[in-house]
């Protein structure tokens with residue numbers, strides 16, 4: 001079979017003029033080497049600059065992509081040169097269930113949106129808990145979910161327009177919902193080229209519209225989660241303040257390190273977030289010590305802990321995060337502080353150093 005590759009350079013000549021990027025010539029030679037290594041035939045290249053082809057990125061994707069290339073590979077997908085990304089992609093990850101991933105992802109997305117950041121939340125768990133908290137009554141009635149979108153990419157079908165499936169929630173967050181169909185993704189990813197990049201490919205289609213994209217993850221490692229780690233800029237690891245949760249962290253860090261070292265060098269850990277904490281108890285002190293001793297030299301640990309409060313579980317019944325449901329609740333206040341900490345400059349520097 002004849003394969004063609006349309007290679008698309010996202011960096012413009014303007015960046016080059018300002019000395020921010022490799023020269024276009026260098027980018028081209030990197031592309032050609034990549035194509036050769038992967039036995040792709042390059043028949044044309046497009047540079048994201050109006051004077052060259054007279055099309056902006058969106059038109060380029062819409063008009064050129066369907067007619068010509070079979071593979072349309074953004075330059076930024078396979079280089080670590082992901083400069084000035086439009087959105088920061090933060091995944092909330094832990095292989096263990098019930099540790100506060102969904103509470104953290106939905107609350108963080110809400111708070112970022114409340115603070116004026118354009119925020120999307122991708123529900124990447126077949127249980128659809130983020131979708132439910134965000135107001136979806138019956139996830140199995142959804143026509144388009146993250147699974148449908150990824151499936152279309154796998155089958156080389158065009159994606160529907162984001163307006164047709166993104167749910168604008170009452171909290172101001174744009175939701176890409178999920179339902180139980182996502183459980184089939186692992187199977188569908190077999191025998192697909194670039195299969196670890198399918199989620200990146202999808203996120204690239206919406207990323208220009210947001211400042212932050214938060215991904216609420218499923219509680220297991222596997223091909224779908226490798227997709228998450230390939231696509232994310234950083235991860236937050238919520239950990240319930242109990243011993244077994246803390247011990248599971250070592251396993252997760254091994255996966256992170258493997259992906260970070262071999263594939264996505266750009267990936268960072270924002271930090272471990274201790275959730276469902278009961279301050280001033282012996283257990284809490286022990287867990288803290290275990291985490292500090294085991295990880296503090298390698299991974300940032302958020303100073304803010306999220307206390308346990310039954311109101312967090314209760315807020316789910318009202319399709320709200322704790323910060324909407326009861327902003328004065330200690331867990332809500334802690335989530336506000338955690339967001340301050342995440343966005344602070346000193347935190348950003350610490351996370352940059354983590355590897």
Ligand SMILES: Nc1ncnc2c1ncn2[C@@H]1O[C@H](COP(=O)(O)OP(=O)(O)O)[C@@H](O)[C@H]1O
Nearest residue numbers: 097098099100101102103276307308309312313
């Ligand atoms: N700080 C908290 N205090 C009390 N309950 C919490 C807290 N955070 C989450 N929960 C509850 O614990 C359960 C598991 O949390 P969840 O965020 O769904 O975890 P995960 O997504 O990791 O499975 C849910 O019922 C949730 O409402």
Ligand SMILES: [Mg+2]
Nearest residue numbers: 101102125129
């Ligand atoms: Mg969850």
